[in-house]
Amino acid sequence: MAIVWLDSTKNELTKTDWYDMVLPRTSTIFTRDEDEHTARRRLWDHALSVRNTNNIHIPRTLHHIKALHEFIDKANGEPILVNDMMAWYTFDAMGDLVYGQDFEMLKTGKWRPVVKQQQRALALLAPINDTIWIVRLAFAFAPFYGKIREFFKIIDFCDQRMAERIQSGAKKDDLASYFIEEYHALDGQRSLKERKALLSGNAVSAVIAGSDTTNPALTAVSYFLAKNPKDAEKVYQELQGIDVTDSIVLANLPHLNGVINETLRLFPPAMTINTRVTPSQGLWFDDTFIPGGIRVVAPKYTIMRSSEAFEDGASFIPERWYSRPEMVRIRAAFAPFGSGHRQCAGKHLALVQLRLVISSIVQKYILEFPPGFDAESVEKNLKDQVTCRPGPCWVVYKPRVSEMKRALDGNYSSII
Numbered sequence: 055m056a057i058v059w060l061d062s063t064k065n066e067l068t069k070t071d072w073y074d075m076v077l078p079r080t081s082t083i084f085t086r087d088e089d090e091h092t093a094r095r096r097l098w099d100h101a102l103s104v105r106n107t108n109n110i111h112i113p114r115t116l117h118h119i120k121a122l123h124e125f126i127d128k129a130n131g132e133p134i135l136v137n138d139m140m141a142w143y144t145f146d147a148m149g150d151l152v153y154g155q156d157f158e159m160l161k162t163g164k165w166r167p168v169v170k171q172q173q174r175a176l177a178l179l180a181p182i183n184d185t186i187w188i189v190r191l192a193f194a195f196a197p198f199y200g201k202i203r204e205f206f207k208i209i210d211f212c213d214q215r216m217a218e219r220i221q222s223g224a225k226k227d228d229l230a231s232y233f234i235e236e237y238h239a240l241d242g243q244r245s246l247k248e249r250k251a252l253l254s255g256n257a258v259s260a261v262i263a264g265s266d267t268t269n270p271a272l273t274a275v276s277y278f279l280a281k282n283p284k285d286a287e288k289v290y291q292e293l294q295g296i297d298v299t300d301s302i303v304l305a306n307l308p309h310l311n312g313v314i315n316e317t318l319r320l321f322p323p324a325m326t327i328n329t330r331v332t333p334s335q336g337l338w339f340d341d342t343f344i345p346g347g348i349r350v351v352a353p354k355y356t357i358m359r360s361s362e363a364f365e366d367g368a369s370f371i372p373e374r375w376y377s378r379p380e381m382v383r384i385r386a387a388f389a390p391f392g393s394g395h396r397q398c399a400g401k402h403l404a405l406v407q408l409r410l411v412i413s414s415i416v417q418k419y420i421l422e423f424p425p426g427f428d429a430e431s432v433e434k435n436l437k438d439q440v441t442c443r444p445g446p447c448w449v450v451y452k453p454r455v456s457e458m459k460r461a462l463d464g465n466y467s468s469i470i
């Protein structure tokens with residue numbers, strides 16, 4: 055299976071020049087050197103370990119989930135543009151996780167200009183993803199030109215937050231503390247310039263890799279829940295009598311996790327980005343010889359919808375993940391987080407966040423599309439812009455209490 059082969063330690067595929075995009079900055083995601091990757095990855099595996107995620111990062115997230123509910127309540131039943139709301143939630147939560155600083159977009163209900171600019175810059179970069187040398191040239195010779203300047207602003211923004219974080223000297227349990235520790239630990243082994251590039255690369259990787267992926271996943275799951283009320287109801291039934299802040303219990307709810315898997319399968323946040331290049335001597339993939347220096351990609355969007363791997367692959371069927379396993383023909387084809395030694399370092403954090411946010415929302419609200427809204431447009435307008443961008447998705451969140459009250463009122467009036 056191509057997805058697994060791409061990052062198998064058994065072959066010598068390496069990352070393409072796409073990963074040079076933010077040079078001289080580097081990090082576990084941006085380095086193309088395998089030994090350097092192993093060394094840098096250790097820090098991320100430690101920082102985002104299951105233990106740290108459950109004990110440190112997730113308790114911080116609960117505060118942002120509360121802000122998300124307050125935002126929904128403020129809308130008072132008016133349609134909400136889910137794409138914006140989830141972008142604000144994920145950037146606020148990642149700002150806190152990385153720097154111990156809430157970006158407060160949910161609270162203000164407004165974009166931080168720098169985050170909006172970064173999204174626009176990624177949209178611009180998308181069509182020239184495979185010719186990253188054009189982007190590098192533009193970065194080198196026209197850094198102050200329009201959209202390119204916008205891309206740099208998010209980097210400057212992350213660097214400024216990191217500088218503030220270092221200056222404050224505070225000992226915090228955020229991700230920055232791990233990056234700063236590494237910065238100091240490499241003193242004497244690496245030049246100051248290299249250490250600064252690593253510090254900056256780590257901060258940018260954390261904010262972008264952590265937010266721009268969880269954000270489309272949460273938008274897409276809201277779309278599927280509004281589109282498939284029976285599935286939302288099944289999740290609601292599973293949540294009866296359980297503590298929706300208990301991430302261990304949530305990990306074992308079959309329909310909730312089926313909904314998440316189906317969302318990540320049909321709208322994979324990283325649709326095609328992980329490109330690799332073949333070694334100079336070339337290599338075999340099954341019976342196909344691929345010469346050296348060729349870029350290869352296993353596009354998740356296409357593979358995860360294929361009928362070879364999934365029966366009725368284009369349909370949203372959460373049951374295939376628990377009661378209808380015959381509908382998953384090739385299990386290894388499901389790899390929204392990548393696979394092997396380069397797979398997502400934040401997989402556990404992302405899954406726990408998705409389970410917490412979705413279950414807390416389903417427990418409290420019924421999701422519906424506003425009258426006249428063309429729901430199919432969310433999928434029709436889906437774009438691959440480094441990460442996945444669902445089309446604008448408008449949803450009304452009806453509090454379940456008022457639903458219950460309406461039903462009761464109805465009963466009373468029929469009795470009277």
Ligand code: HEM
Pocket residue numbers: 082083084095098259260261263264265267268271322323324327328329390391392395396397398399400401403404
């Ligand atoms: C639903 C959410 C997420 C999805 C689907 C996802 C998916 C992926 C994928 C496919 C890769 C491989 C990219 C490549 O090789 O080019 C990756 C790498 C990575 N992700 Fe995620 N990600 C998610 C959330 C997160 C979160 C919350 C973090 C936390 C900061 C994170 C941090 C990283 C890092 C550091 C890497 C680089 C790993 C390495 O090369 O060693 N991701 N992610």
